[in-house]
Amino acid sequence: MRIAELINRTTLFDRLLLVFMVFVTGAAIVLVPLYLPHGGQVRIEVDNKLLYKLPINEDKTIPIGGLVVEIRAGKVRVADSDCPGKICVKQGWIDSGAIICLPKRVVITVEGTAAAPKGVDATT
Amino acid sequence: MQQREKYRLALLAACAIAMYGFERLIPTPIPWLRFGFANIITLITLTLYGFNAALTITLIRILIGSMLTGTLLGPPFVMSLVGGVFSVAAMWAAFRIRVFGPLGLSLIGAFFHNLGQLLAVYAVFIQNLRSILVLAPVILFIGTLTGVLNGLAVIFTMEHLKKMSDNVQNTQ
Amino acid sequence: MKQKLLTAAAIVFVLALIFILKNTLGGTLHIYKKSEILMDTLITLTVVSNSEKKADEAIEAAFNYLRRFERMLSFFDAGSEVSAINKNAGIGHVKVSSDTYELTKKAVENAKWTGGSFNPAIGPAMVLWDFKNKKRPTDSELKKVLPLLDYTHIVFNDNDSSIMLKDKGMLLDLGGIAKGYAADKTAEILKRAGMQAGIASMAGDISAWGTRPDGSPWRVGIRAPRGAPDDLVGVLSLKDLAVSTAGDYERFFIEDGVRYHHILVPATGYPARDFQSVTIVNPKGVVTDALDTGLFAMDREKALRFVEKNNLMVHFIFADGSTFTSPNLKELLENR
Structure with missing residues (x-):
């Protein structure tokens, strides 16, 4: 057949x-x-205290201490910082995971996104 | 239940288990990609002997199959169970409205099998709705393709069975 | 009759299904995660639990411990136990908490094991380097403090768990081992609180136990020394293991093309030159943390011999960018 x-x-x-x-x-x-709504909430913590909880798909620019945090098109970055290493600025845009500025004790995390960033649970 | 009927169900269930075992031997690029060959037997049973028979052999296949692969009561077992029951029920409903041939029934069976599995995964194992929503269309699309394959196989088998029974009747 | 039997069978089946689903549902495992900045790094605790409340309580208990731990051990906090020991260098014994005592003992053990390449008495040399303001000490300044870097002059008294530094000017610096120890202890606290799996991550010092909810091992990325902060050279699959990485990219400055970083060779007081990063995997975080620094401060050949002799699981990135993975780590490491 x-x-x-x-x-x-x-x-x-x-x-x-x-x-x-x-x-x-x-x-x-x-x-x-x-x-699908990409990402969820951007949490900005300073000195282990939650300062802001913002939706990641609403564009916004927020100055915090010497930092400028920018949310745009479902991503977040530290646009500028007056800290010495500027590691946070170099990290660029993220849509999952976290940006950390140690000298300023600022932690910016994106919550509610699918997988762990780069598929890992921690980084050494 | 008649003795004859019992033998028939046992035979069909054995066929389904054999199909299930056979397809596990086929390497696939993605681990969760399966052809669902056992559905060929389920569908034939459904058309020839009705809902109860099809559900019975599906349950037997899932139970024995998971015993053979050592996944009894584990996550894959729960997924097969929910998927299997969904698909038999959906195929039966579609069969009753009498507009679909084996191909359409196979597509519906594959779709609801996958849907049941995805619901089981969401309800029981994975907390992340987003990744399931992204994955679902891919799984359902592949399921449509394998559904076509199985549907054609059912048509082929049914034709063959018809010829054989014609032959048997002619020689008598 | 037949119909009735089948209906009964179907009902039994549906009940069984509901039972199985409910059972599995009650045990649904989720990953809970929380970060805080403590001990000058980002600490992230990850646990697997079937209850958000239990997970939150366990994580909070662990952070409480870490906050106490930070106050006890900080090198810079004048009120810490380590500062008290340093202030009394050449003067007298200082009674300390069991954590500080145990940690200092472990530090000296590891110093002996590495032949002083890991050195908890590195303090006097370390304070001469200012990585934030890009200032480096002169040769003579460094030479002057070298005799003060003798870890055998850390004296213990087991009777009242007190510690003394023999010579004035000595400085105990547990920075190279405290985070690994904290990772171990935090993991223990979380385990005792019923968290069957998780990760205690003190920045680069990580202790992972159990598995992810799907049964697969935890995946821990190894940073690329010269890439962006989230670039990885490989991913480790870990289950009931700790890992630490020492890298020349953590605290450093570059002057005239030379990279000056925070991992000093105790014999010279200058930054070690043979590695970009050293990653080590071991059941104990206190061992990985001490040895990543200890191996980094060795020269290449000595480090390789040490690894072979002690059958350690390591991943090296040498100064020239070439790499070495010990055979016993290969199956846990997936290169990127």
């Missing part, structure tokens, strides 16, 4: 369903990640 014969035995509804499912699941692969 050839494939064509097998296909001949399918009903109209079979074929409609197949087209529909391929189309819908295929489109969902592309669309779901696009429309």
Whole structure:
């Protein structure tokens, strides 16, 4: 029995369903990640105290001490800092994990994102 | 239950387990990607002998299959269980409305099998809705493809069975 | 009759299903995580628990311990026990808490083991370096303090758990071992509070026990010494193991193209030159923390011999960028 014969035995509804499912699941692969709210909350802690809890998809720029924290397009970064190493600034934009400025005792974490940053639980 | 019926169910369940064992031998690029060949047997049982028979052999397959692979009562077992029951129920409902052939039923079975598994994963194991939502379309898409494969296999088998029974009747 | 039997079977099955789901659901494990800045680093505690409340309580208890620990051991805090020992150098014994006593003992043990390459008496040389303001000491300044770096002159009295530094000017500096010890102790506290798995991460000193909720080992990344802070050279799969990394990128300044960093060779008082980073894995965090510094301060050949002799699990990145992974670590390490 050839494939064509097998296909001949399918009903109209079979074929409609197949087209529909391929189309819908295929489109969902592309669309779901696009429309899912990326990230969640940005927590900004200073000296182990929570100062701000902001949604990551609302653009905002906040000065804290000598730091300028910028939230834009679902990502957050330290735009500027007057600390010596400027490690926090060099880290750039993040959408998961944390930015830490030790000299200023500032911790910026993104909560509610899917996986651990870079797929690791800790870094040594 | 008739003795004959019991033998038939046992035989079909054995077939399903064999299919299940066979497909585990096929290496797949992604660990959770499975063809679901056992659904061929489930679907044939469903069309020939009805819902009860199909559910029975599905449960037997899942129970024995998980014993063979050593996952009894573990996460994969719960996933198969929920997926299996979902898919048999959905296929039966679709069968009753009489517009779908084996291909459509197979697609529906694959879809609900995956849906059941995803719900089980979400309810029981993974706290992260986001990653499941991202993964779901991919799994359902692949399920559609394997569903086509299994559906065609069911058509093929059913045709074959028909011919054989025709032959048997002709020779009698 | 047949129908009834099957209906009964279906009901039994559904009940069994609900039972299994509920059982598994009650034991649903989640990862809980909290960070605080203590001991001049970011401390992150991660636990696996089936109850957020229990996890929060355990984490809070652990942070309480760490806050006390910080006050006892800080090198800079004038009120700390370490400061008291240093103030009384050449004068007399100072009674200390069991943690400080045990930690100092462990420090001297590890100093002996590494032949002084790890040295808890490095204080007098360390204070001459100012990495924040990019100031380095002169040769003669360093030479003057070298005799004060003798860890055998740390004297213990087991009877009243007191410690004395024999010579005036000596300075006890437990910075190279305290975080690993804290990681061990924190892990113990969390375990005792019923947390069956987790990670106590004192910046680069990490103690991991148990597994992730899905049964896989914890994944700990090793930082790339010359990359961005979140670039990794590899990922370790750890279960009931501690890991520490000493790197020349943690505290440093560059002057005339030379990198001056905080890991000093006790024999010279100058930064060690043969490594960019040393990562070591061991069941005990106190060992990994002491030895990452100890190995880093050795020269390349000596470090390799030491690793082989003691069958240590290490990953080295040498100054020239080449790497070495000990055979016993290879199966735990996935290179990036």
